[in-house]
Amino acid sequence: MNPGPPQAGSAPGGLVIDGVAKTFEDRRLLDAVSMRIAPGESVALLGESGTGKSTLLNLVAGLEPVDAGRILVGDIDVCSLSADAAAALRRQRIGFVFQAFHLLPYLSAERNVAVPLLLNGAKPAQALDEARRLLADVGLASRAAAMPRELSGGEQQRVALARALVHRPALVLADEPTGNLDPATAGTVLALIAERVRASGATLLMVTHSEQAAAIADRRWRLDAGGLHEA
Secondary structure: OOOOOOOOOOOOOOEEEEEEEEEEOOEEEEEEEEEEEOOOOEEEEEOOOOOOHHHHHHHHOOOOOOOEEEEEEOOEEHHHOOHHHHHHHHHHHEEEEOOOOOOOOOOOHHHHHHHHHHHOOOOHHHHHHHHHHHHHHOOOHHHOOOOHHHOOHHHHHHHHHHHHHOOOOOEEEEEOOOOOOOHHHHHHHHHHHHHHHHHHOOEEEEEOOOHHHHOOOOEEEEEEOOEEEEO
């Protein structure tokens, strides 16, 4: 029997990846990968394209099943959750910045950002107020009412970041969070990530090729053909 969804306040922070393996299209992408990140700690995950970095983030978020091993978000074993319980875990405890944004095309920027708060029971007015505040923090106060199709790639990236942080998640997963941003804007966004993670005691696992982005992390790990190891 699969466990039900986690309840608010039931899990401490931190992330444990223990002996995780994943095969994709007959290729062993991840093999006995292990990592431990303490509550409040940030890690930059480096490596060449195709080594499985984004796949690892998806496994941690419960978006894909592992072939072997276990993943603990706080004290919750992600690998044992039902699809509904995994969705509840993401909604309550995880903020995910996708490389492809995944904004809802029929909602404005502010309403996209408000979605996690609304799903967690916030009142609409309160959720929109908080969404607008966070959009202002990423320099998009004037674009709050814009639809995703009206936003540039960099603007969409900042909306996606605001959405990932708005509910103050215990775990932030970021897949190339500055990949579509110019250096100055990237600096602003990275400062916001660092400030939010530090203030809330959240754990951050960030996939990046950017030295600028990696510089905000406490530690660097590298994923390559030889496995996962500290850089």
